[in-house]
Amino acid sequence: MASFNLFLLPGDGIGPEIMVEVKSILSWFQARGVATFETEAGLVGGSAYDAHGKAISEEDMKLAQAADAVLFGAVGGPKWDSVPYDVRPEAGLLRLRKDLGLFANLRPAICYPALADASSLKREVVEGLDILIVRELTGGVYFGEPKEIVTLENGEKRAVDTQLYTTHEIERIARVAFDLARTRGKKVASAEKRNVMKSGVLWNQVVTKIGKEEYSDVALEHVLADNCAMQLVRWPKQYDVIVCDNLFGDILSDVAAMLTGSLGMLPSASLGAPDAATGKRKSLYEPVHGSAPDIAGKGIANPIAMIGSFAMALRYSLGLGEAADMLDKAIANVLASGVRTKDIAAAGQNAVGTKDMGAAIVKELEALA
Numbered sequence: 001m002a003s004f005n006l007f008l009l010p011g012d013g014i015g016p017e018i019m020v021e022v023k024s025i026l027s028w029f030q031a032r033g034v035a036t037f038e039t040e041a042g043l044v045g046g047s048a049y050d051a052h053g054k055a056i057s058e059e060d061m062k063l064a065q066a067a068d069a070v071l072f073g074a075v076g077g078p079k080w081d082s083v084p085y086d087v088r089p090e091a092g093l094l095r096l097r098k099d100l101g102l103f104a105n106l107r108p109a110i111c112y113p114a115l116a117d118a119s120s121l122k123r124e125v126v127e128g129l130d131i132l133i134v135r136e137l138t139g140g141v142y143f144g145e146p147k148e149i150v151t152l153e154n155g156e157k158r159a160v161d162t163q164l165y166t167t168h169e170i171e172r173i174a175r176v177a178f179d180l181a182r183t184r185g186k187k188v189a190s191a192e193k194r195n196v197m198k199s200g201v202l203w204n205q206v207v208t209k210i211g212k213e214e215y216s217d218v219a220l221e222h223v224l225a226d227n228c229a230m231q232l233v234r235w236p237k238q239y240d241v242i243v244c245d246n247l248f249g250d251i252l253s254d255v256a257a258m259l260t261g262s263l264g265m266l267p268s269a270s271l272g273a274p275d276a277a278t279g280k281r282k283s284l285y286e287p288v289h290g291s292a293p294d295i296a297g298k299g300i301a302n303p304i305a306m307i308g309s310f311a312m313a314l315r316y317s318l319g320l321g322e323a324a325d326m327l328d329k330a331i332a333n334v335l336a337s338g339v340r341t342k343d344i345a346a347a348g349q350n351a352v353g354t355k356d357m358g359a360a361i362v363k364e365l366e367a368l369a
């Protein structure tokens with residue numbers, strides 16, 4: 001039986017509450033003989049700061065580096081609003097992204113038929129939606145230098161951010177998108193603004209070249225990023241995989257997320273470069289939402305975003321695609337049967353707590369097995 005080493009970083013707020021439900025799911029898979037999961041847990045964010053004054057310790061960074069996958073809950077909360085900038089809770093996540101080289105951020109937007117009425121768009125526009133946004137995460141305008149505010153001679157100020165991409169950075173994110181498209185609908189839409197940005201011209205050229213030379217079996221379409229935002233709201237089902245830079249990906253993935261209803265439903269994956277010797281990628285899986293301090297400790301958080309993130313880990317880091325499919329199916333069936341946490345319950349509908357939702361998913365796994 002294959003054995004994997006998972007590093008759990010529950011973090012703050014509802015993070016620990018939803019991580020507990022992932023633990024019961026991985027225990028279930030282990031009991032079924034799917035794989036052995038060696039788990040180790042660490043501290044990140046405000047809870048790490050409280051324990052040792054840093055958003056993540058060097059020891060925990062080492063464990064993250066060594067793991068087959070990192071499962072991350074959420075960090076932050078009002079308790080830590082005034083801690084020094086470089087040890088604030090978010091610094092733990094940024095450090096992980098940087099040191100693990102997590103350049104590819106995968107954000108699926110899936111609209112379960114049972115929840116289609118929770119979307120702000122019409123049912124027929126979103127029902128059955130299943131798209132994947134692949135966002136470049138470590139380059140572009142959030143990181144490019146110069147990045148500064150300078151005072152001019154006339155006393156005015158000038159702010160500069162630099163949108164910067166190299167061929168290598170575009171090639172590797174394009175390959176991630178094309179590889180994923182091969183396992184799905186064999187379609188990639190590449191979003192940029194080549195009409196007004198040099199980085200968009202290069203993006204377009206490099207993605208075109210990779211597509212032509214290495215992925216002629218995948219259909220490639222280019223779309224201007226602003227048009228892509230419109231199309232996502234008009235008819236999102238036209239897309240399969242969308243690949244884009246850091247800034248456009250930030251915006252487009254949030255647009256796509258809201259097509260599907262609640263924040264409590266959205267998983268994500270962040271992947272690094274494949275290791276030259278083993279082909280394994282460093283990876284971190286986390287819900288899109290934050291630590292939800294307003295509901296922390298109440299036992300009502302929706303664990304599906306976290307559990308769905310674990311399903312992505314099974315699929316993309318552990319090579320357990322069948323187990324991932326099964327877990328996704330269990331989630332869909334539980335939703336179809338009407339079980340709802342508060343965030344996805346319709347007005348007047350009974351809501352269950354975090355534990356009940358986790359237990360319902362385990363029970364459904366049992367039924368599917």
Ligand code: NAI
Nearest residue numbers: 074075076077263264289290291292293294295301302343
């Ligand atoms: P948030 O995502 O924590 O919460 C926004 C709203 O959605 C809240 O009303 C919350 O109760 C609800 N919500 C979120 N996840 C839910 C779930 N699983 N089930 C049910 N309801 C859920 O964002 P907010 O309030 O802006 O930030 C709270 C804290 O989280 C801040 O300290 C922020 O910095 C941090 N944060 C951390 C992130 C991370 O760890 N990656 C990402 C975003 C925010």
Ligand code: MG
Nearest residue numbers: 250251253254
């Ligand atoms: Mg965002």
